[in-house]
Amino acid sequence: MNALFRIAFLAPVNFEQAHAILSGLNAARPILAVPLEIIPLHYSQNVALHGLVAENRIDGIIGDLLSDRWVESLHRDHPRLALVHIGGPSELKSVSTVGFDEPRIGALAAGHFIRRHYRRLFFAGLAGDAAAEAKAAGFVGTAAAAGLVVSAFPPLSLTAPPAAWDAFVTTLPSPAAVFCQDDSIARRVIACCRRTSIAIPDAVSIIGTGNSTLDSFLAGIGISSIETDYAALGTEGARRMADVLRDPAAAPAHVRLPPKGLVLRDTTGIGGGHSLVGRAIDFMEKHLADPIRIEDIARYVNASRRLLELRFKETLDRSPHTELTRLRMTRAAELLENGQLSITAIGEQCGYPERAHFDARFRQFHHGITPAAWRQRHA
Numbered sequence: 290m291n292a293l294f295r296i297a298f299l300a301p302v303n304f305e306q307a308h309a310i311l312s313g314l315n316a317a318r319p320i321l322a323v324p325l326e327i328i329p330l331h332y333s334q335n336v337a338l339h340g341l342v343a344e345n346r347i348d349g350i351i352g353d354l355l356s357d358r359w360v361e362s363l364h365r366d367h368p369r370l371a372l373v374h375i376g377g378p379s380e381l382k383s384v385s386t387v388g389f390d391e392p393r394i395g396a397l398a399a400g401h402f403i404r405r406h407y408r409r410l411f412f413a414g415l416a417g418d419a420a421a422e423a424k425a426a427g428f429v430g431t432a433a434a435a436g437l438v439v440s441a442f443p444p445l446s447l448t449a450p451p452a453a454w455d456a457f458v459t460t461l462p463s464p465a466a467v468f469c470q471d472d473s474i475a476r477r478v479i480a481c482c483r484r485t486s487i488a489i490p491d492a493v494s495i496i497g498t499g500n501s502t503l504d505s506f507l508a509g510i511g512i513s514s515i516e517t518d519y520a521a522l523g524t525e526g527a528r529r530m531a532d533v534l535r536d537p538a539a540a541p542a543h544v545r546l547p548p549k550g551l552v553l554r555d556t557t558g559i560g561g562g563h564s565l566v567g568r569a570i571d572f573m574e575k576h577l578a579d580p581i582r583i584e585d586i587a588r589y590v591n592a593s594r595r596l597l598e599l600r601f602k603e604t605l606d607r608s609p610h611t612e613l614t615r616l617r618m619t620r621a622a623e624l625l626e627n628g629q630l631s632i633t634a635i636g637e638q639c640g641y642p643e644r645a646h647f648d649a650r651f652r653q654f655h656h657g658i659t660p661a662a663w664r665q666r667h668a
Contacts, residue, residue: 293326294348296350313521313526314523323531349370353377397515409461464492467495553575
């Protein structure tokens with residue numbers, strides 16, 4: 290199969306996301322058996338897209354497709370057109386889809402708040418948004434498993450005035466933990482807190498989704514965020530497109546990519562436990578890859594090693610060293626499930642530059658399971 294296939298890429302409105310997806314699409318091209326030429330189109334260029342389709346100048350479309358009904362109408366006149374749906378909050382039944390594992394994103398945010406001993410959790414999202422509902426499900430489910438209840442912000446549309454949220458944030462208990470469906474919603478919550486003189490992160494801790502540099506810039510504060518891999522979205526989308534072109538009759542595939550992890554910035558606080566312990570955990574999480582010692586942690590929180598160990602015993606019933614190991618092993622498991630990094634690279638990111646040491650500690654912590662076996666089990 291040597292023919293060059295021309296594929297229109299419907300880029301999302303968000304430039305950062307569009308650039309990352311396009312990079313992933315282009316990165317996949319050399320490793321595919323099917324040669325592709327990617328034609329980027331802005332999402333608003335529907336007229337241009339339909340012109341390319343009508344003139345038979347493209348062989349396929351990849352992007353956030355509107356609906357199964359839209360796909361059906363397009364295939365009615367152009368049955369050989371290859372279609373792959375990527376980035377949308379919902380799967381389309383009629384074509385292959387690639388998106389993010391939204392419930393897992395919510396679970397990751399809840400896990401962080403739970404580890405920081407927050408007891409009052411909240412979710413902020415747009416009313417009727419499928420992605421928001423899926424993230425909320427993962428957030429609520431993980432909280433419920435820890436015996437916690439999640440409260441929702443009042444329903445809000447994209448264009449609605451934020452008065453209801455302004456009033457709501459004034460009722461939040463302190464400290465409160467808020468998970469937002471994306472970084473733009475996190476920016477709205479930040480603005481509400483500022484208008485009502487509520488301190489971030491001391492009174493309200495906030496996590497968004499998407500790791501948007503632009504939203505942090507516009508918010509005027511670094512937004513802690515669940516990082517989603519849009520480049521991987523493009524790469525996997527290109528693979529699905531190649532599969533469709535090779536075998537148009539094959540059953541649609543539905544792929545959900547896990548989050549890359551949590552990027553900690555200025556909107557997440559020390560938590561609802563003892564402040565010294567919270568600050569220590571904050572230092573640990575930001576230095577998982579570094580060869581830090583307990584003395585380094587004690588120095589950071591301005592306490593003696595003895596006092597640090599005493600506070601950890603009182604608050605968590607474990608030592609600072611055990612907590613550091615737990616954080617590293619939890620992060621290692623998340624990275625192994627992600628599947629993007631080699632096991633050696635994961636060990637380095639979690640403070641174990643030697644592969645043998647990493648394997649031994651992982652087996653010890655995870656009841657004899659090796660990193661390779663963990664990855665295979667959660668693939």
